[in-house]
Amino acid sequence: xxxxxxxxxxxxxxxxxxxxxxxxxxxxxxxxxxxxxxxxxxxxxxxxxxxxxxxxxxxxxxxxxxxxxxxxxxxxxxxxxxxxxxxxxxxxxxxxxxxxxxxxxxxxxxxxxxxxxxxxxxxxxxxxxxxxxxxxxxxxxxxxxxxxxxxxxxxxxxxxxxxxxxxxxxxxxxxxxxxxxxxxxxxxxxxxxxxxxxxxxxxxxxxxxxxxxxxxxxxxxxxxxxxxxxxxxxxxxxxxxxxxxxxxxxxxxxxxxxxxxxxxxxxxxxxxxxxxxxxxx
Numbered sequence: 011x012x013x014x015x016x017x018x019x020x021x022x023x024x025x026x027x028x029x030x031x032x033x034x035x036x037x038x039x040x041x042x043x044x045x046x047x048x049x050x051x052x053x054x055x056x057x058x059x060x061x062x063x064x065x066x067x068x069x070x071x072x073x074x075x076x077x078x079x080x081x082x083x084x085x086x087x088x089x090x091x092x093x094x095x096x097x098x099x100x101x102x103x104x105x106x107x108x109x110x111x112x113x114x115x116x117x118x119x120x121x122x123x124x125x126x127x128x129x130x131x132x133x134x135x136x137x138x139x140x141x142x143x144x145x146x147x148x149x150x151x152x153x154x155x156x157x158x159x160x161x162x163x164x165x166x167x168x169x170x171x172x173x174x175x176x177x178x179x180x181x182x183x184x185x186x187x188x189x190x191x192x193x194x195x196x197x198x199x200x201x202x203x204x205x206x207x208x209x210x211x212x213x214x215x216x217x218x219x220x221x222x223x224x225x226x227x228x229x230x231x232x233x234x235x236x237x238x239x240x241x242x243x244x245x246x247x248x249x250x251x252x253x254x255x256x257x258x259x260x261x262x263x264x265x266x267x268x269x270x271x272x273x274x275x276x277x278x279x280x281x282x283x284x285x286x287x288x289x290x291x
Contacts, residue, residue: 040081040097042187044070045104049185057174057182058288065111075108079144086146093190095164100187102155102173105143109134109152110176116285130283131176138175167232167256168197170225171204179223179281181210202260209279211257213265218274224281226253245272 230249
C-alpha cells in the first residue's frame with residue numbers, strides 16, 4: 011500500500027511538472043514574429059500607420075490573428091502576469107489594425123460625421139462592441155479585451171499608455187510587440203512618450219492649470235490602487251490624485267514641483283478621433 015501511495019504521489023508530481031513545462035514551452039514558443047514584421051514595416055517611429063500599404067500586404071497580420079485563436083486557455087492561465095498582459099495588449103492593438111484595414115478606406119456617414127472626423131475609426135459601426143474576433147477559441151470584441159481582460163484581471167494602469175484605438179488622441183502605436191521580459195521598460199517608455207506630447211498633457215504654471223488627456227478622465231479609477239492606495243483626496247478627487255502621482259513619475263523636476271504645490275486647476279483636453287494614418291509623402 012505504501013509503495014502504491016508513493017508511486018501515485020510521484021506520478022502526480024511528474025504530471026504537474028510536465029504541465030508546467032508544457033505551458034512554459036507554449037509561452038516561449040508563441041510567436042510575435044508576424045506581428046513584429048507588420049509593426050516594423052507599416053508603423054513609423056511616431057506611431058503613424060500606413061493603412062493603405064498594410065491592406066495591400068495583410069497576410070502577416072491575418073496570420074497573427076489566426077495564431078491568437080490557437081492559444082490554449084488552459085496553457086495561457088499558466089503564463090505569468092507579464093506574459094498575459096503583453097499578449098492582451100498585442101491582441102488589442104493587432105486586432106484594431108485588422109478592424110481598420112477590413113473597412114479601409116473608411117466610409118463616413120452623415121450623422122457620425124457631424125460629431126467625428128470622416129477619416130476616423132468612429133465611422134466603423136460596432137467596431138468595439140459588435141465586431142468579434144476569435145481569440146483563444148472564442149469570439150471576443152475589442153471592448154471585451156480591454157475591459158473584461160486587461161482592466162479587470164491586471165492591475166496595470168500603464169496599459170492606457172499602450173493600447174491604441176487607431177485615433178490621434180490615443181497613445182502612439184509602438185512599432186514593436188510588447189514582451190514579458192521587457193514589459194516594464196516598454197510601458198514606462200510609452201508613458202514618457204505620451205506625457206511628453208503637449209496634446210496629451212502639459213502644465214501651464216502661468217495659468218495655474220494642468221491640461222490632461224481625456225484618457226485620465228475616462229480611466230482615472232484604474233490608477234488608484236497603484237498610485238493612491240491610501241485613498242487620500244483633499245483638493246483633488248481620489249482618482250485625480252492618483253493620476254497626478256502617476257504623472258509625477260515621468261515628468262521633469264520643474265513640472266513635478268508644480269504638481270506637488272497643488273495650486274492649480276485641472277482641465278481635460280479635447281480628444282482627437284482622427285485616424286492615426288501616415289500621410290503619403
